Amino acid sequence: MTAPRAIVTDIEGTTSSIAFVHEVLFPYSQARLADYVAAHPAETAPILTAVRDEVANPALDEAGCVAALLQWHKEDRKIGPLKTLQGMIWAQGFAEGALRGHVYPDAVAGLRRWHAAGIALYIYSSGSVGAQKLLFGHSEAGDLNPLFSGHFDTAIGGKKETASYRAIADTLALPPAEILFLSDVEAELAAAQQAGMAVTLLARDGLPAASPFPVETGFDNILPEVALS
Structure with missing residues (x-):
């Protein structure tokens, strides 16, 4: 995969456990x-x-x-x-320290790897931007907020609506084809793909029998370092 200029990632089931x-x-x-x-x-x-x-x-x-x-x-x-x-x-x-945000270790490593490679990172979640910053700012791996260039929530539109992804691309001032969207929800990936973005399905509980999208079980094999050198 050619390295994108930006990566937009979901949270639940993608960077973080749905159970959390x-x-x-x-x-x-x-x-x-x-x-x-x-x-x-x-x-x-x-x-x-x-x-x-x-x-x-x-x-x-x-x-x-x-x-x-x-x-x-x-x-x-x-x-x-x-x-x-x-x-x-x-x-x-x-x-108060009663909560610590869960982020998968491979997601932490991937986000750091992509950030170091100069790829702009963004979050798009149904949770508010404030809640997103809390989770990543107080994560079990420390403050991850400096890795991100921006955040989106449903103020920009629903996550299963193609128009939302077009609006994100417009906000980033990038062609959709130069943006990679990561999610565990196929309907979201379909909407992003319809907008012209590259997409990858996160299947953390195991590979599905079939999917119309590229599939990975974690971040380790998504744009590994050798592909960015």
Whole structure:
């Protein structure tokens, strides 16, 4: 593979374990959501206003807003006020040392290898940009944020929409063909490929029986050092 000028990578199932997000981060924020809102009235007031707007009920009280947030949390809804609040709770957990971001060792090595080779690195995840920076800034391997040139979340569009990848390419001011997108979700890869990007499927649980995309089980064989020299 010819070295791209930029690599855009997903997080869950790609750089990091899906289990970390769903078995560590989500339970952590869910268990602390109500108490956090009660303890931080000024900081969470705009979030509760956004909840009221979302449910079209301007008279909804704090308990009702919290109930809505908890229901969205249970359903893993990608809703702005919930994502913002989760990020605030996680920020506190990371700052206190209660949380450490999981990043696969091969992903750490790959990101460092590509960065050293002069390839610009970006994250594109459904998690907020703030949450992305927390995970990589407080990772088990240390602060990885200096490796990245930028971050994208669903503010640029849904991850299964071709227009999102075109918008990313426009933002990077690069031809899509010079960008490599990494993900464990074939629908996301299809959208990126439709936009003209090169793609690779991460199959960390083992190779699939068949895939229309290039497949790797980790970062080690994606643009190894010899291909960049």
